[in-house]
Amino acid sequence: MDNSEIINPALDISLLILPLDLKSVFGNGNDCLLEIGFGDGDFLIENALGSPEKNYIGIEIKKRRFNKAVKRAKRQRVMNVKFIHMDADIAAGEIFRPDSFSTAYINFPDPWPKDRHIKHRIINRGFLKKLSGIMKGGADLEIASDHREYVINALYTMRKINLFESVLPEPGYMLHMPGRTETTYEKEFRAEGREIHYMRFKNMK
Ligand SMILES: C[S@@+](CC[C@H](N)C(=O)[O-])C[C@H]1O[C@@H](n2cnc3c(N)ncnc32)[C@H](O)[C@@H]1O
Numbered sequence: 001m002d003n004s005e006i007i008n009p010a011l012d013i014s015l016l017i018l019p020l021d022l023k024s025v026f027g028n029g030n031d032c033l034l035e036i037g038f039g040d041g042d043f044l045i046e047n048a049l050g051s052p053e054k055n056y057i058g059i060e061i062k063k064r065r066f067n068k069a070v071k072r073a074k075r076q077r078v079m080n081v082k083f084i085h086m087d088a089d090i091a092a093g094e095i096f097r098p099d100s101f102s103t104a105y106i107n108f109p110d111p112w113p114k115d116r117h118i119k120h121r122i123i124n125r126g127f128l129k130k131l132s133g134i135m136k137g138g139a140d141l142e143i144a145s146d147h148r149e150y151v152i153n154a155l156y157t158m159r160k161i162n163l164f165e166s167v168l169p170e171p172g173y174m175l176h177m178p179g180r181t182e183t184t185y186e187k188e189f190r191a192e193g194r195e196i197h198y199m200r201f202k203n204m205k
Pocket residue numbers: 036037038039040059060061062065086087088089106107108109110122183184185186
């Protein structure tokens with residue numbers, strides 16, 4: 001096995017037994033954190049490099065972005081990150097064991113602003129139910145968005161489904177979250193002067 005194989009950050013689930021045993025995926029029993037829709041993967045790579053005692057998994061539906069992230073992580077020889085090319089809704093329902101993750105991030109989910117497209121939003125009852133199942137009880141869910149209407153809608157959905165509890169005071173979001181790694185979209189939106197909303201929840205199961 002050459003070195004590039006040992007640190008291959010691309011996780012081809014067609015070669016593995018499902019649901020995934022993350023301990024054998026990473027070769028250790030460290031905490032696992034999940035990002036949904038990781039884009040170019042910079043957020044995960046930076047976090048993984050800064051916290052080698054944690055494991056990071058990302059799911060991204062777009063192949064080109066997935067490939068870019070894999071290339072970057074290989075170049076930087078990141079040992080504790082794995083990228084999966086897949087629809088996060090399917091992944092949450094089918095490939096992970098219950099209680100797999102101590103934290104999940106949904107950073108700048110596609111807002112699908114048109115009424116007829118709202119059904120495509122990842123923050124919906126069905127997805128959140130699956131997500132809650134693969135997260136540990138008491139695990140953190142962080143959501144960031146520049147899209148105010150999406151944020152209000154997400155908070156409403158969260159209250160209604162009663163699976164995650166906001167840990168922030170009313171109105172349920174903050175405009176700054178010190179200490180957080182900025183994502184690529186976040187940097188762009190900030191540079192454009194857009195307001196960023198951060199939400200944080202605990203998995204109540
Ligand atoms: C607005 S971008 C944000 C990217 C990155 N999180 C960031 O903040 O820089 C949203 C990302 O979510 C991905 N995405 C959308 N729906 C998805 C799904 N169902 N499963 C996995 N990824 C998805 C998109 O391909 C895109 O890369």
